[in-house]
Amino acid sequence: MVEDKNYDLCFISGGTGTPKLLRGYSVLNPYFSVVVNVAEDIWISGNKLCPDIDSVIYAIAGVIDDEKWWGVKGDTFVTHERLKELGFDEGLMIGDTDRATHIARSELLRKGYTLTQATRIVKNSFQVKAEILPACEEEVKTYVKTPEGWMHFQEFWVLRKGEPEVEDVEFRGVEKAVITEDAGRAMENSDAVVIGPSNPVTSILPILEVKGVRKLLKDRVVIAVSPIVKGKPVSGPAAKLMKAKGLEVSANGVAEFYSDFLDLIVVHSGDRCSYRHEETNILMKSREDEVRLAKFLLGVVEKLLR
Numbered sequence: 001m002v003e004d005k006n007y008d009l010c011f012i013s014g015g016t017g018t019p020k021l022l023r024g025y026s027v028l029n030p031y032f033s034v035v036v037n038v039a040e041d042i043w044i045s046g047n048k049l050c051p052d053i054d055s056v057i058y059a060i061a062g063v064i065d066d067e068k069w070w071g072v073k074g075d076t077f078v079t080h081e082r083l084k085e086l087g088f089d090e091g092l093m094i095g096d097t098d099r100a101t102h103i104a105r106s107e108l109l110r111k112g113y114t115l116t117q118a119t120r121i122v123k124n125s126f127q128v129k130a131e132i133l134p135a136c137e138e139e140v141k142t143y144v145k146t147p148e149g150w151m152h153f154q155e156f157w158v159l160r161k162g163e164p165e166v167e168d169v170e171f172r173g174v175e176k177a178v179i180t181e182d183a184g185r186a187m188e189n190s191d192a193v194v195i196g197p198s199n200p201v202t203s204i205l206p207i208l209e210v211k212g213v214r215k216l217l218k219d220r221v222v223i224a225v226s227p228i229v230k231g232k233p234v235s236g237p238a239a240k241l242m243k244a245k246g247l248e249v250s251a252n253g254v255a256e257f258y259s260d261f262l263d264l265i266v267v268h269s270g271d272r273c274s275y276r277h278e279e280t281n282i283l284m285k286s287r288e289d290e291v292r293l294a295k296f297l298l299g300v301v302e303k304l305l306r
C-alpha cells in the first residue's frame with residue numbers, strides 16, 4: 001500500500017490547479033511542504049494580497065470558495081461594498097474573512113515579520129499542518145506585454161478578463177530575488193519535488209527564476225503534473241501565456257519547458273508526450289478526483305524512488 005509509506009514531498013504551486021491536488025494529498029498525508037508563487041502579489045487598500053499563498057492555505061484548510069478558486073466560501077462583502085460607497089473601487093471583490101488574512105499579514109509585515117513568518121501565523125490559524133512557504137521575500141511583479149503596452153498581470157486577468165493579446169511576460173524584481181532559507185531547506189530535505197498542475201508561465205516560471213531554485217531542482221527527483229489536458233488548459237490563461245513564451249500548448253510543451261530538471265511528468269490518458277511520463281485521468285472535478293490523483297502521484301513517487 002503506497003499510502004502507508006510517508007514520503008516527504010515538496011510541492012511547487014500557483015493558486016488553482018496545484019491547490020486542488022494539495023487538498024487531495026492532505027487527505028492522505030497532512031505533512032508536506034509547498035513553495036508558492038509570490039509574483040501575483042499586490043497591495044490593495046493598504047493590504048498585501050498574496051493570491052496564491054491564500055488559495056493554497058484556504059484549499060488545504062477546506063474553506064476555499066471552490067466555485068471561483070479564490071477567497072473564502074460563504075464570505076461576506078460588507079467592507080468591500082462600504083469602500084465602494086466611499087469612492088474606493090478595489091477592482092477585486094475581496095471578502096471580509098479574506099480581508100482579515102490580508103490585514104493580519106500586512107500588520108505583521110509592518111511590524112518587521114518576514115512574509116515566511118507571517119504566512120506561518122496565518123496558516124496555523126487555519127490549522128494547516130503543511131508548511132506553506134513563499135518562494136522569496138523580495139517583491140516580484142508579473143507584467144504582461146499587450147498591444148496596448150505593459151500591464152500588471154492582475155489588470156490583464158481581473159480587470160481586462162484576460163482579453164488582450166499577450167506578446168511577452170516579465171517578472172519585475174525577480175533578478176534580486178533569492179530562495180528563502182525555509183523554502184530551500186524544504187526542497188533539499190524532500191524525497192521528491194512535485195511541480196503541480198499550475199500555469200507554467202505565470203505560476204511556476206517566477207519561482208524557477210528565483211536565484212537558487214533551478215540548481216536545487218537539478219539535484220532532486222522532480223515530478224510534474226501537466227496543467228494541460230488534450231492541448232488545452234483546464235482553466236485560466238495558460239495557453240495565451242505559453243504561446244507568448246514560444247511553447248507548444250500541450251503536455252509535451254510543459255515537459256519540454258521543465259526538461260532541464262524533470263524526471264517524469266504525469267499527463268492525461270492518451271496525451272502525447274515524448275518525455276518520460278505516466279498517464280492517468282488528471283482532471284480534478286471532485287474531491288474524490290483530487291484524492292485519486294494524489295494516490296496516483298504517490299505510486300509514481302514510490303516507483304521512482306524504489
Ligand code: GDP
Nearest residue numbers: 014015016017197198199203227233234238284
Ligand atoms: P493561478 O495562480 O490561479 O493561475 O493558478 P495555477 O497556476 O495554480 O493553476 C492554473 C492552471 O491549473 C491552469 O493552467 C489549469 O489548466 C490548471 N488546472 C486547473 N484545474 C485542473 C485540473 O483539474 N487538472 C489539471 N491537470 N490541471 C488543472
